[in-house]
Amino acid sequence: MTGSRYKARILYDGTHFSGFQIQPDQRTVQGELEKALTLLAKGEKIRIYGAGRTDSGVHASGQIVHFDFPFEIDPVGLMTGMNASTPSDLTILDLDRADDSFHARYMAKGKKYVYRVHNSRFQNPFFRHFSHHHRYPMNKSKVEEALKHLIGTHDFTSFASTHSDKEDKVRTIYKASVEVNEETNEWVFTFIGNGFLYNMIRILMGTLLQIADGRREPNTIEQIITKKDREAAGPTASPTGLCMEEVYYEPQDIPGYSEVDDQ
Amino acid sequence: MTGSRYKARILYDGTHFSGFQIQPDQRTVQGELEKALTLLAKGEKIRIYGAGRTDSGVHASGQIVHFDFPFEIDPVGLMTGMNASTPSDLTILDLDRADDSFHARYMAKGKKYVYRVHNSRFQNPFFRHFSHHHRYPMNKSKVEEALKHLIGTHDFTSFASTHSDKEDKVRTIYKASVEVNEETNEWVFTFIGNGFLYNMIRILMGTLLQIADGRREPNTIEQIITKKDREAAGPTASPTGLCMEEVYYEPQDIPGYSEVDDQ
Numbered sequence: 001m002t003g004s005r006y007k008a009r010i011l012y013d014g015t016h017f018s019g020f021q022i023q024p025d026q027r028t029v030q031g032e033l034e035k036a037l038t039l040l041a042k043g044e045k046i047r048i049y050g051a052g053r054t055d056s057g058v059h060a061s062g063q064i065v066h067f068d069f070p071f072e073i074d075p076v077g078l079m080t081g082m083n084a085s086t087p088s089d090l091t092i093l094d095l096d097r098a099d100d101s102f103h104a105r106y107m108a109k110g111k112k113y114v115y116r117v118h119n120s121r122f123q124n125p126f127f128r129h130f131s132h133h134h135r136y137p138m139n140k141s142k143v144e145e146a147l148k149h150l151i152g153t154h155d156f157t158s159f160a161s162t163h164s165d166k167e168d169k170v171r172t173i174y175k176a177s178v179e180v181n182e183e184t185n186e187w188v189f190t191f192i193g194n195g196f197l198y199n200m201i202r203i204l205m206g207t208l209l210q211i212a213d214g215r216r217e218p219n220t221i222e223q224i225i226t227k228k229d230r231e232a233a234g235p236t237a238s239p240t241g242l243c244m245e246e247v248y249y250e251p252q253d254i255p256g257y258s259e260v261d262d263q
Numbered sequence: 264m265t266g267s268r269y270k271a272r273i274l275y276d277g278t279h280f281s282g283f284q285i286q287p288d289q290r291t292v293q294g295e296l297e298k299a300l301t302l303l304a305k306g307e308k309i310r311i312y313g314a315g316r317t318d319s320g321v322h323a324s325g326q327i328v329h330f331d332f333p334f335e336i337d338p339v340g341l342m343t344g345m346n347a348s349t350p351s352d353l354t355i356l357d358l359d360r361a362d363d364s365f366h367a368r369y370m371a372k373g374k375k376y377v378y379r380v381h382n383s384r385f386q387n388p389f390f391r392h393f394s395h396h397h398r399y400p401m402n403k404s405k406v407e408e409a410l411k412h413l414i415g416t417h418d419f420t421s422f423a424s425t426h427s428d429k430e431d432k433v434r435t436i437y438k439a440s441v442e443v444n445e446e447t448n449e450w451v452f453t454f455i456g457n458g459f460l461y462n463m464i465r466i467l468m469g470t471l472l473q474i475a476d477g478r479r480e481p482n483t484i485e486q487i488i489t490k491k492d493r494e495a496a497g498p499t500a501s502p503t504g505l506c507m508e509e510v511y512y513e514p515q516d517i518p519g520y521s522e523v524d525d526q
Contacts, residue, residue, distance in 0.1 A: 128352075
């Protein structure tokens with residue numbers, strides 16, 4: 001009996017996870033997935049590889065993982081078995097066989113993240129699980145002007161956590177946009193790029209919220225980028241609003257790819 | 264100093280409440296609201312009256328309450344104070360002075376409830392808080408046919424909990440409809456009536472889900488109504504999908520009111 005490589009899409013409510021990556025004595029997404037797989041593999045230890053290591057409290061509706069399963073098994077049966085042995089805040093979808101050379105992380109060409117903000121004087125109980133609550137009035141045209149400055153290839157040192165271990169801080173953003181639901185006051189920010197530095201979207205959001213409520217001007221984005229200094233940007237916004245929505249493995253699948261000059 | 268009567272709209276995530284009504288040693292919506300008000304009234308006990316007593320686990324985005332506050336206070340200040348001293352799964356909106364004769368419960372002419380079902384093979388973590396999960400494929404036209412049989416004035420004895428203490432089980436349903444989001448597989452059922460018996464919507468939903476997945480035929484609704492026997496209907500569906508959305512105090516505000524013969 002020989003096994004094969006599998007690929008799957010993972011959805012999780014990050015609220016009660018200490019992030020994606022496995023850690024001793026912590027409840028993590030990788031830990032729960034490996035526990036379920038090891039059970040199904042009759043005790044054989046299975047390692048999971050994710051496209052991105054989301055932080056504690058960050059959600060995913062499109063995390064992609066791969067793993068090698070030691071013996072022949074029907075993908076639908078494997079998916080059903082995994083869903084039966086994982087908790088209710090974690091779901092496995094679209095599980096299928098993948099090429100032996102497929103790697104969820106190294107082969108990713110782009111990612112889409114969404115950040116939800118609920119803009120209201122008082123926090124709404126129905127939005128509190130998956131949106132960041134912002135109580136000060138927000139100005140959409142200022143936000144849209146600021147978002148334009150993010151598109152393209154830039155050194156994002158100022159928007160990376162000082163704990164980031166990546167040497168190269170140059171990334172390309174293909175799309176940075178916002179949609180506002182006037183009825184519910186929900187603001188949905190979308191960021192698509194070839195990659196994002198540690199805490200990058202949360203620091204971008206902490207800065208964008210200051211622009212939205214008038215504490216900074218939209219053109220500060222350019223100034224902050226130029227400074228290459230984490231201190232120049234705003235605070236790190238809460239993980240509650242952040243969700244990893246999509247991983248792209250073909251450049252032509254990335255929205256906005258052809259319009260942006262990727263250096 | 265003389266006080267006055269206030270009316271407010273209350274939103275809550277019912278998951279961690281033992282229902283609306285105050286009970287010793289239980290966390291209830293009424294209990295939390297009265298605790299906050301008593302604090303703001305410098306220790307004077309304030310009683311809250313709600314339009315409806317939602318059950319344990321049932322949500323509300325439009326529960327209406329009234330109460331008498333013992334001294335003159337600005338409604339916005341009172342609302343802000345209440346929101347500062349209530350937990351994050353409970354929010355007070357639209358607080359304003361009301362006529363001394365206003366009664367949230369006795370003057371209600373109609374109510375709107377919504378029941379959300381997420382129809383998918385595996386439970387989705389993002390829907391689990393406010394939707395009931397149904398894993399078997401659901402047929403929309405059968406559901407719509409069944410819903411038609413509910414509209415009008417009927418004796419709903421078969422759809423009331425045997426613990427219901429109301430003698431008169433005749434109620435009028437003005438609207439019973441469903442909308443399906445094909446992208447997310449979320450089914451949103453809307454019920455508008457002059458009143459609903461204890462567990463009535465949950466028993467209707469338990470029956471409608473059996474019709475949706477083929478275990479019963481749409482015309483069984485009429486047969487069940489005729490039998491006046493709780494045993495004839497389906498099971499009581501989970502409270503997770505149920506949300507009290509609106510209370511109507513003027514008949515002309517009730518959608519569908521003029522089209523249904525209210526006996």
